[in-house]
Amino acid sequence: MTQQLANKKINLKITTPRGVKFVEEADMIIMRCIDGDLGVLPGHAPVSTVLGDGTLRIYNGGIEKKLALFGGIAEIEDTRVNILTTIAQRPEEIDLERAELDRRQVEAKMLEESKESQADERLQVLLRRTLVRIEVSTHTENSEYSSDNYGE
């Protein structure tokens, strides 16, 4: 990484149907696309991608933040990342108890249905979403991420 790039930050903007939800600077972000994770550093080539259900990880100044994103579109260009999604949740907006409850219900339902036929696709989406919610909401923001695989 050249010195010039190292000083650059990504300007992240997340827009949802409830308005511009999240505007922040970041050193690196990792997003879940429909076919796997995509990491973005400043100075990225212009790319657009389709997001899947998953966590968005934002690294900034040694702090890792997590957001739950369900679907949407990301537009990446140089130092600008523009995410348009229908649902974006911060950890504090997630009701952990409810997510755990949902998870148990969905899992029970899946067990029941798998006896008859293949589990419903809808249920799988639901399960995936509750798992993402649980992961995001149990994440503590101030925990330092391991620095050995990322710049000093």
Next chain:
Amino acid sequence: MSSMRDIKQRIANVSSTEQIIKAMDMIASTKLHKAKAQLEGVRPIYHEVKRIVEEIGSHHEFETHTFYEERQVKNSLYIILTSDRGFSGGYNANIIAKAMEHMKGKNEKILIVGSKGKEYFKKRNKNIIRKIVDIADAEVYYGSENIAKWAANLYRSGEVDEVFIAYTQFENVLSYTPYVDKLLPVVTNVTELDKSNRKYEQGIDRFIEHLIPLYLHMNLFRAFSESHTSEQAARMVSMDAAGKNASEMIEELTRMYNRRRQAAITQELSEIVGSANILNKGGTS
């Protein structure tokens, strides 16, 4: 000539109506407030998604994609947003007139939202293929997602060759304009080509497959929000006017009542004075 009791009755009637009007005014203004917040939330994402959709359309190689290609038009789907309730001034009449004018010479299929529009188009024997009435405010978001999917399927299966949406755009409390927008095929007004050489991670086809449903969803949700906000604003304004008329009427009736009362008192007084005079004269002579 109405008697004093009649006037009193009328005052009571008008003032109870006035109270209802005031209540409706208050409900409309609270709803307007909420609707405005929702509308302001959805506008940014709508404009962003629309920009991306149009940018893709500016590339020549994508003009052949199903959602972008212009076909020979046999059937046109119209999604028309009207209200379920009246008392909203010219709100419904305006949007219906606009839609009717646009439909001239087209082979229309209509998805009508709101009972006011349903009645109107039913009377005129228009081809209504789906109707949605009495939709709760909370269901609008997922409802518009469903409609988006439904419309996209109709379009893909070739049952309709273009999709229009008729809605009322909210500008401010006093002005709202009816519009008919083309949803599909996507209209691209971009004349200047996008030179950024943007890549599409999962391939352009897959990107469009995911982008267009989001675009339709946001477009419909925004149109619903625009219409809903306009409806509440229109209702608030017309209730305001009705409330003013009612107070004016009460004032006038009260004045009439007082004049009548004064006249009755004067008459009684002059009768008493007159008869007293006669009695007095009789006493002294």
